[in-house]
Amino acid sequence: MEDRKARRKAFLDEFIKDLEEEIFSQFDQKLDEESAQSIRQTIRERVLRDFQDETGELINRLKKSVTKEIASKVTRDEKLKKKAEEEEFQRFNLHFRIQHIMIFTSVIILILTGLPLKFPDLPTSTGFVSIIGGIKSSRLLHRIGAVILIAAMAYHVIYSILHREGRRDLILLIPRPRDFLNLIQNIKYFLGFSHEKARFGRFSYIEKFDYWAVYWGCVVMIGTGAILWFENLFLNIFPKYMFDISKEAHSDEALLATLAIVIWHFYNVHLNPDIFPMSWTWWTGKISKEEMIEHHPLEYEETTAENAKDDAM
Ligand code: HEM
Incomplete structure (x- = not known):
């Protein structure tokens, strides 16, 4: 603050000095020191008065227009944010x-x-x-x-x-004949025999496969894991070879699950260039309008048609 005041004073002093020189240079004869001093005083007073009046007005005008501009920018940003949020889908x-x-x-x-x-x-x-x-x-x-x-x-x-x-x-999530047709359609598309990709609803055949693979994996791992955990209890009722099979199944399915997660799931949700480094859907539960149209066009059409119906009511 002090700094700003000092800068303003230095600027005004400089300005007044220039003005004095300009005014005095218009007169040929030299003024006596007393008159010159009085004129200097008058110039200084006028400049200070006019400067205060005019800069005050200028600052007020500037403040008003800039504040208005900022306010309209904030509302515009808020509107854009709201629009973007509205265009997200809770998956x-x-x-x-x-x-x-x-x-x-x-x-x-x-x-x-x-x-x-x-x-x-x-x-x-x-x-x-x-x-x-x-x-x-x-x-x-x-x-x-x-x-x-x-x-x-x-x-x-x-x-x-x-x-x-x-x-x-x-x-x-229950598999349907449509999933098989979608798979064929995508194979044709990827081989260049068709220009159209399969259009999915809420779950693609890939997601259904992912879901049931995890479901089945959990059933096997929990079932066989429980047998390993309560070995003595199990062997009191069942023959040893059943225990051995369970151990083998647990061990092999573990490796399969690890590879499926590292290769399949990590590619789908991390390494896929569309998503890299990570899809945040697991945390927010949301996907963008673009993702919705790209990956679940049928669900998008259904949801927007339903929303339009609700709005019309
Ligand atoms: C994704 C899930 C799981 C993975 C990847 C996994 C992995 C494994 C692996 C690799 C082994 C070693 C098998 C061997 O020695 O060849 C093992 C052992 C075992 N697992 Fe699991 N497991 C899983 C889930 C479970 C569950 C749900 C249970 C219990 C209900 C369980 C209980 C056990 C037990 C009791 C053993 C034997 C451990 C010991 O020797 O103390 N596991 N598991």
């Missing part, structure tokens, strides 16, 4: 997102703690196990991961039965 509700978070957290723990049991001699296995405090901790963590996965599965099954959107999605 997954909170229940679904919580289930997904529980599943991926548990599966990461289960893979990290399970694979060292399958490949105990690998340096990565011994390294990881020693970091987490030895084989005992690894086994304990594996069981904690298993409990989270079982809870997620139970949550999902109850949600799919009791929640309206859960029931709707479960029905829409």
